Amino acid sequence: MLEALGLLGLLMARRRKPSRALGVGVFVAVVLPYLGLFAVAEAAMASSGLVWMPLTGHRLLMVGIGLVAPTGVALGSALVGTFALEAALLWYGLGLHTRLPMPWEPWITLVWGGVACGLLVFRARTLLTEQRLFQVRAEAESLERLARLLLVLRDATNTPLQSLELGLSLLQQRVPEEAALLATLERAIAKLRTLTQRMAVADPLLDWETQSESFDVDTVLRSLEESLARELARRRQ
Template sequence: MWALVLLGVLLARRQWLRTSVVDACFAGVVLPFLPVFALAEHAMARSGLVWVPMKGPQLVMLALGVFAPIGLWLGGGLISVFALEAVVLWYTLGLGEHPGVRSPWEPWVTLVYGGLALAMLAYRVRSHTIELRLREARAEAEALERLARLFLVVRDATNTPLQTLELSLALLRKRHPECAPTVATMERSVERLRAFAQRLGIADPLVVWREGDESFDAESMLQRLEADLARELERRRR
């Protein structure tokens, strides 16, 4: 019943859901099993029946190793609590001398279950961390490639205008020698622009050429970059 209530809380807050709320709800679902298992073991110890104790905590610990939210603090803490409960119940109820107990290796078997659950949880956390790092590396590589393509677009788009300016300045110098100081200033500016365009070539190795990129068109590539930027801005606004 309490699990349905907590599920309702999560559904009601799904628009503003935070990790702390999810962790609290998960702990709220799991922790009530502690008194249930304690009462069950106490009842079995008084009944005089033959049984194998601590199966409940063992199964819950394995389930925590598989289904607990990613993070060692919550999952590891819950697993430790159930393992500690099993040890306390074993010695408090004197199950080691109980004639109905059919588990001579307890509470060590339960502790092994706890260790296995912790190992499973640690593996999940490590896999999740590696996956996040791979995603970050991929996103960074894609961002660098987009930047490299932008450099390539700028260099290609400025190449023809610079050539036109250089030819025009050469004609202007030849036909109007009296404008030599002005032409010299303009030529220095064009040289700086040419040097800047050449420096953009440092990004060429980052560009991954795909099928269809053989015929490079600066205008179409710029349009694709603008579309990618628009999609990214739209995604961040959500």
């Protein structure tokens, strides 16, 4: 009881800063006392002369570890192995193999332990796959946002570039004697035009059929500023 209250108090105190290590530690602290409880319970039932199903607690707890344990495969398998070993020791140590007509024990309990370890491996692989899919999805969404931003910037610079090109053409006609200056301006405009054309490399990432958001430059930049502000606020916490 005191242990449960202590662990509950620890979780409440750390509720604003949860961590996987804390969850694992609390889980192990909750599970390990059952080693003693199961040993005492099996010994008491063996000496009582009553009919009972031995090692049931071990089997159920091992499967529970396989299903819900926040531990990794190594620690989870170690816990399962510990309970399976205790079950075998109790079976022979209490003389249950000579008193109960159960030739399948403790082997069936060990099989349950193997199933629990299999569940741990399955959960670990599933979690790893989900994490990879999440990373791929996040990267795809990030690239799509970048492509949308590049498209907006390209569209926003097209009109000013056209104005510059038109102005340069007029200057070339009116002040041809400033050839050096006009050549410099022409190279600068050409670089800007090349840069905007290279921005089109991200266009295939955009879903033109389902794209319903506005490509207004102010709207997109405002959305970007809000996202950056939220991220900065999150990092300051």
